[in-house]
Amino acid sequence: MSEHAEHVVSPKIYLLIFAALMVLTVTTAWAATVDLNAYFMGLNIIVALVIATCKASLVVLFFMHAYYSAKRTKLIIICGVFWLAIMLFLTMGDYATRSWEVH
Amino acid sequence: MHRTGELYGQFQTLEQQKASATLGMWIFLATEILFFGGLFLTYTINRQAYPDVFADASKTLSLPLGTINTLVLIASSLTMAMAVWSAEVGKKKLIPLFLVLTLILGSIFLFIKGIEYHDKYVEHHIPGLPFQFEPGSSVATNAHAELFFSLYFGMTGLHAMHMVVGVGLLIWLLRQSLKGRFTPDYNTPIENVGLYWHFVDIVWIYLYPLLYLIDRHK
Numbered sequence: 001m002s003e004h005a006e007h008v009v010s011p012k013i014y015l016l017i018f019a020a021l022m023v024l025t026v027t028t029a030w031a032a033t034v035d036l037n038a039y040f041m042g043l044n045i046i047v048a049l050v051i052a053t054c055k056a057s058l059v060v061l062f063f064m065h066a067y068y069s070a071k072r073t074k075l076i077i078i079c080g081v082f083w084l085a086i087m088l089f090l091t092m093g094d095y096a097t098r099s100w101e102v103h
Numbered sequence: 104m105h106r107t108g109e110l111y112g113q114f115q116t117l118e119q120q121k122a123s124a125t126l127g128m129w130i131f132l133a134t135e136i137l138f139f140g141g142l143f144l145t146y147t148i149n150r151q152a153y154p155d156v157f158a159d160a161s162k163t164l165s166l167p168l169g170t171i172n173t174l175v176l177i178a179s180s181l182t183m184a185m186a187v188w189s190a191e192v193g194k195k196k197l198i199p200l201f202l203v204l205t206l207i208l209g210s211i212f213l214f215i216k217g218i219e220y221h222d223k224y225v226e227h228h229i230p231g232l233p234f235q236f237e238p239g240s241s242v243a244t245n246a247h248a249e250l251f252f253s254l255y256f257g258m259t260g261l262h263a264m265h266m267v268v269g270v271g272l273l274i275w276l277l278r279q280s281l282k283g284r285f286t287p288d289y290n291t292p293i294e295n296v297g298l299y300w301h302f303v304d305i306v307w308i309y310l311y312p313l314l315y316l317i318d319r320h321k
Contacts, residue, residue, distance in 0.1 A: 008191045009184075018181040022174060025311075029170045032316035044320055048312035055177075056305045063184045063301045070122060073129050080133030084140045091144055095151065 007068035017062045024055050108289035121291055128295040132302050139306055142261065146254045146313060153247040158318035160236065160251035163228065165219060169315035172215050173307065179208035180304045187297045190280075190290035198280040198293070205300070206273045209266055216263050220256075228252050258310055265303045272296045 028051040036043035061067040066077055114120040150157045186201035220229075227235045229252065236248035276296055279285065285293055 009188065011185060011188060014181060014184045014188065018177065021177045021180075025170065025173050025177065028312060028316060029166065032166075032312070032319040035320040037320065045317045048316050052308050052312050055308045059180060059301050059305050059308070063180055063304075064298055069125070072126060076126065076129040076133050080136040083133075084136050087137075087140055088144055088147065092147060092151075095148055 007065070009062060009065060009068070013062060017058050020058060021055055024051050027051060108286065117288065124291045124295060125298075128298050132298060135302060139258075139261070142254070142258050143309070143313070146258065149250055149254065153250070156236075156244055156247040157251050158321050160228075160248045160255075161314060161318045162321070163226065164255070164315050165222065166315055166319065168215055168219055169311055172212050173311045175208050175212050175215070176304050176307050179205050179212065180301050182208060183297050183300045186276075187290070187294050190285045190293045191287055193287040195280075195283055195285070198285055199277055202273055202277045202280060206270060206277070209270050209273065209300075213263060213266055213270070216259065223252070223256075230256065255314055258314070262303065262306050262310060265306070269296070269300050269303055272299065 028048055031047050031051070032044065036047060060077065066074060108117065110117055110120060114123065182201050182204040186198055186205060189195075189197035189201055223229055224232070227233055228248075230249045234245065234249050234252075236245050240248065273296065276293055279292065
């Protein structure tokens with residue numbers, strides 16, 4: 001039952017994560033005002049979503065203790081994200097290949 | 104009925120009971136991913152279909168207010184995490200303090216959201232009410248901008264509704280914590296409300312770039 005032993009995350013780690021989240025938020029707001037698409041088409045969206053995913057991961061892993069949690073909890077998280085990915089990728093794959101349809 | 108740290112009949116140990124509660128909360132959050140996921144999917148499809156109008160409509164949102172709200176919500180996640188920590192280490196007096204801070208930050212978020220909604224009302228950007236995107240916009244542009252704002256209000260509205268529920272839960276926790284209910288052995292309610300609060304934070308972490316940021320450079 002050792003996996004149930006509660007791991008108390010120290011305030012120091014919370015403050016560190018908080019600081020990282022603040023820096024990432026300011027970075028993404030600044031990056032949005034720069035025309036990154038000039039370098040590579042769609043780079044603005046990619047940068048914004050990569051930063052958002054970094055922020056979300058920090059929140060899930062440390063604020064929500066997923067990093068320290070039981071394997072079955074991690075399984076539920078992965079399932080949730082995986083089903084979302086199925087929904088997004090298959091549907092967008094469908095839309096992206098409807099060449100006969102004019103919007 | 105819900106007594107502090109009592110072991111229910113179907114569990115063998117308190118640890119097992121707590122692990123089950125945590126697992127149940129995560130399963131609920133997994134269904135919430137799908138709940139919001141449908142809206143994110145609808146947004147993606149329509150943004151791809153009408154990229155130019157969506158970009159113009161996105162730029163009418165206030166970047167400063169959106170950014171401030173993101174920072175406020177992240178700060179509220181920190182205070183929520185600190186409330187959970189206070190309960191875990193048995194600092195009983197700190198629990199209500201951090202809960203109140205979370206409550207205040209959550210309310211600031213909702214207040215700023217209200218200002219933004221009011222701005223949209225003044226600009227005639229609320230679908231269903233007399234809607235005019237820009238003076239002289241064509242019928243098609245108006246229709247597609249209305250689609251953007253329907254999604255904007257749908258997504259941020261559902262998010263704000265979750266915030267309101269969270270505020271209600273915080274008030275409940277605050278009452279319980281003032282009665283001294285939470286100890287290092289029994290803090291499942293704080294921990295699970297914390298998980299919910301952080302989840303709602305994550306939804307905003309994605310709403311912010313998708314609605315406010317990605318077309319800002321155009």
